[in-house]
Amino acid sequence: MDSTHLLSDQDEVHTGPSCPAGSYADPNTVANDGATAPPADLMPVVPGYESLGPNVIPPSDFGSVQPQAPSSAPERRFDIPAISEELAQEAFTKYVTSKCCYSSKPAKEMVFTDLQSLNTYRYRLETFTESRTTEWDSEPYNGQVVDGFGAAPGPWSIPVPVPSLFKDCEKAVRVPHTSTVKGCHSCLNLGRSACRRCVNSGRTRCGPCNGMGWTQSSQRQRCSMCQGSGMIRCHSCGGVGSVTCTTCKGQGKLLCFIKLKITWKNNVHVAVIDKRSGFPVELLEQITGEKLLTDMAPMVYPVVGFPDSSVNVASESAVREHQAQFSTTCRILQQDQCKTDLISILCVMDEKDEDIDTFDPSLPEEGPSAPPPGWLDSVTGYEEHKGGDCTDQICPPPPDFVPKPENDKNASVPNVMVPTVSEDVARDALLQFVGKKWTYSSKPAKNLMFKELKPFTVYRYRLETFTESRSSAWESEPHTGQCVDGPQNGVSPPPWHVQVSYPPKFTDAVQKVRVPHSSFIKPCHHCHGNGKVRCTHCHGRGLTRCMFCHGSGHSRNRRCTTCHGRGRKRCVSCHGKGYKGCLTCNGHRNLVHFIQLTITWKNQVFEFIPDRVPEFPLKKFEKVSGEAFFVDENLLVYPIEGFPDQDICDASKTAIQNHLLKYSAVSRILQQRQTIELVPLTHVYYAYSGKDYDYFVFGRENKVHTSKYPTSCSIL
Structure with missing residues (x-):
């Protein structure tokens, strides 16, 4: 059978093999559609990619130099936490309560003789690497563009965005200029391959008669399923003997x-540093500790100077x-080392007198709530912020942002x-x-006799000026390792050159954006870079005077049960x-300071x-609408002239002048609209x-105002 016959779905079924060699399986073996990828000897050699495979690309091909560790270790300060008697007794009482056969009385009435801290440290090093x-x-080739012209870039020269740090991730990209069109190796460019179920015959053995052509019963009858032939049409290929190639999807070519x-x-x-105190180390995996050190950099330096040499x-x-x-097989992007104080193991020792206060004189008191003057750097274009001044500073628009009205121009009204x-x-x-007034009767409204209906011409003039104002102020947020867009990335744009998205016209809105290239890192001014401040309630001692015994330790000639005789809690x-x-x-410990630009859109x-009509109060018109017969909208509108009511013309001229003088000095006029209703x-x-x-009767809603009604009741 030729290739034309093989590609047809309407030809009659043939029992002999008809697919080319390599595209069908021998009847005595398992069928195969061919290789899932083109053989290597069929593919061209691309410079820089001579050896392909699962092996990682050596670091000698890095497009950028590997980061280097610092020459010396930075000086660090380690604050080792301690534990108080109150906390130890509370933890022990909680443990005893969870045991049904333990009594809580010893835990409540015990007297501490000594607390020996055996701090266990857990050291953790994370190295975030990238391999290619x-x-x-x-x-399948469907006629798409083939990028095969030009020299292919090196594996490490292809820019790929790095995902979140310290998270496993995989990504596959196509190397530019390496594409080529080849005939499908699975179907030999035919687009179809031999059917595995019927082995290219288009027919399979009949199941009900097991291929015999008649039923196995006492009365030999011809099988109604296969009509006595013992073979039925293959359901996989529809009796054609071939199926669409799964590699090229019937296209015959591959990209x-x-x-x-x-x-x-x-x-x-x-690594967990064991103190050999008899405490089971495996229990430490179930708890968390307090971080004493967090160091993140492209290349961290080993910890030195820690009190426990095992950690070093x-x-x-x-x-x-x-x-x-990892530096020989992949690229090191970032390293993070963390040391945690897991637990303080407490032992009751011989009797010793110790001061139970945990006052730490090195811990600073709370600093100012805002950065002091001179604390922050100066940013070009925002010099009006004096150091730590965090108040909003109005930024007047530059002259080219202020629209100029044309002289001798006016608007006409029909x-x-x-x-x-x-x-x-x-x-x-x-x-x-009357129906809304429970003291009014509807009888007069139904039976009244009209004498005169006198209409009045009332015009309402409205001028709307949609303005944009910008102000800037220093803001800060905790530095948690995020990228800092500082002056090293360029000069900060002026306030009115920062791009923002505008809301609908004549709608009030407020938007806050960060000024580009204005960020930098400073130690926290509130805690002086320690991450914690001295408690003002206990003045850093961790204990306060017992309110039941007033610090004496005794109440009614008995030991105080609240503080257990210590006088402090x-x-x-x-x-x-x-x-x-x-x-x-x-x-x-650190803050990211940046200039925040506040953009305010307001409809004035x-x-x-x-x-x-002096008898009618003008405030009533605020609750009703009229018919707008004149609407003028532009960047700047012009005074109305030639209107029958001269008061409207005068009001239009005065309002437009006042809005232009008032708002163009401190804000930017985006649009104006004047209407007459x-x-x-x-x-x-x-x-x-x-x-x-x-x-x-007033307004389009036909509201009613009356100062006197014929019948009304009053409750005295």
């Missing part, structure tokens, strides 16, 4: 390219091992008709008004530690209604029971 491997890959696989891995080394040895070994192991109100509308409006504010975490830096509105107002005169009354 290359291999040939392919996809082959080199795939670069980037692997980011966080390599962790943990473990750090030296881990750092050297990681840097030697003529309008005065709306009228009929008697039926006036009566319905009064009935609705654990401080509830700092939980006996003597210090509290700094709320300004959240314990991170001016309204004016001429007072033509015709607000309906009708004075209705009517008679009821021989007396004359009146009321007003």
